[in-house]
Amino acid sequence: MRISRRQERRAARHTARRAARRTARRAATTTAIATACALVMAACGASGGAGSDSASGKVEGTVEFQTWNLRTNFKKYFEGLIADFEQKHPGTKVEWIDQPAENYADKLSADAAGGTLPDVVNVSPDLAVPLAKAGLALDLDKAAGKYRDEYLDGAWKSHQIPGMEGTYAFPWYLNTGPMFYNKKLFKEAGLDPEKPPTTYDRLFEDAKEMADRSKGRIAMLGNAPAIEDFGRYGVPLMDEQGTKFTFDDAKGVELLKKYKELYDVGALDSQALTNEAEATGRKFQQQSIAMNPGSALDLGKFKKEAPSLYKNIGITPAVSNTGKDNMYVQGLMVNARSEVKPAAVAFAHFVTNAENQMDFAHEVTVFPSTEGSLDDPFFTEEDGTDETRVRVAAAKSLKTAVNYTPVLFSDQMKTVLRNEVAKAMQGEKSPRQALDDAVAECDRLLKSAG
């Protein structure tokens, strides 16, 4: 078949146009790359300067949003949330990345060091500290101070750092845990299953009784004390200015002494010095530990994985000398070097606003950090089920709860404390000596962190 002249001409024209378009596109790409480089350099140059905290401007562009182990269970919720935001702000696009629970800090440090930190990042207070110190977290007092009143005061302050001005993440969801206990094991030890311990003295007595009756087969608790246990016991953990640790005071020594007594008589699990939370959880499910901290999430797990435990499960507030429960806070940090700061701030605020937090709390048993949300009937009225009972009790305790773990207490410091506590429990050092050594080493690490 012969190709007609006209067809030939059209083909030629088409090719030429395509070539021209290609050239144009290449030029555009080059320009884009050049612009990006310039922006990156500008951002690097500007970092640390006051200018980097400005988030005014048009809400547009592509926002990278990173969550911490939430995709598996809450894919639908987040996809809806993102669609709503994109609809509300035409010209924006949100790219959602989720990271697995394990090694999240390592992933963040790799991203931060490589300059590929997403625009909005799910953090906890202890993760926000090093990022803020490296100038990577946007100061929200400056960039988003107008939203401050929407959040619970304590929650907003949880991402502030002693010795530094500013707030470095929007508070997101909160959680607190009751203690779960095994009524059957309580009964077998001759303890009243309806009256779990509410004071430390009772807790320690009951634990010894249980070890004695079961000949060391059943332990009351599975873990050696960690920093939040010292906090709950009423030990002052750190001075106000955040310059040194103080948990080696008389009260701290007293707590460690009592735990050592428990360990010696078998009232703590024999592997308490090395158990991870995951291992203790497993032993509680296997009913060799009688009492274990948990969250409202665990109830469903017991129902499914350990029905015989679920039949005997008891729920009680964690014992504390301060009257305040421990609170876990999740936050959303905005990358100070983001190229789409206005959109990133808008999105982080959108995710953490009262309405969207409330929706999230209906999806899963977590608690909103926004002012007034905890007064919603959802968090105040019981309907007779265990789930609701745990939820209502947790919401109530959250109103006064505090995050005991000092934000400056790094992973390395946790290891130091854990090692020294273990040495005291094994009798290698006196509790006083162990805590003094732990404080000295943590102070040294704190100083070298600058």
Added chain:
Amino acid sequence: MSRRIRTHLPSSRRIRTHLPSSPWLFLGPGLLIVGGFSLYPFVSTVINSFTDKRTLIDGQYVGGANYQELVHDDMFWTGLRNSVLYVLGAVPLLVILPLLLALLVQRHLPGITFFRSAFYTPVVASVVVVGLIWVWMLDDRGLVNSVLGALGLGTVSFLSDQWLLLLSAMLVTVWKGLGYYMIIYLAALANVPRELHEACAVDGAGAVRRFFTVTVPAVRSTMVLVAALSSVNAFKVFSEVYLLAGPGGGPGGADTTLVMLVQQVGTGLSGRVGYASALSVVVFVITLGLMLLVLRANRREDA
């Protein structure tokens, strides 16, 4: 009369086999990978070891401060002790046991391939899975302790006693490494001439005598290789101890090995990269020393 022997093809017929750049083209990918993933990290580790670099904060030059700190760090000495103990405990077993195992499965018996594969399985299995299985077995209420309990021997706390933990980890390393070194020995044994064994047998030597006078000398260089490989691996042990003793390295960190210490100190958002680098350099020097030691031992025996 001498005739010149022409060793070259006439230039007109010489075939041009390569351009001057050809060797580099072949070497390129390998060099890039070695350069990017081995040499560069190595050099930057050495440089970092003289700074106070942290994960997110660039370091200043601090001279030998990290190395000085290291000498006064109790955890460093604990780690060094554990790593050395690991070498002393695991290496002899890893040199001898696989050889015996190889002799066992070397024979051509019906169904022997099944046993060969069975002994090799732990090598293929993921170390994490293997570690978890051993944790469950060695737990205070695990399989091993139930059996001991049933025999009236009481509970042995494999996972909470500092020494038993280290021993258990070595056990896992040895168990997991047996198959790999067995294969190496099998290859070496296949090269031992049959006649030597036969001659020896004719002279009236028994199995044990033949093992020491024929087999061992024949596979000695392989034994050195296995010793070198396994000692370097044992010194660098991480996974087994990490899984059995937990990320903290046992009660009070008493089972931390040097490589675990590098990980504890240097990772995370507030990791002390400078100090961790200094630790890594020390690990490197010691491993190098171990290699040289084993090789020298071999040369002396050969001489």
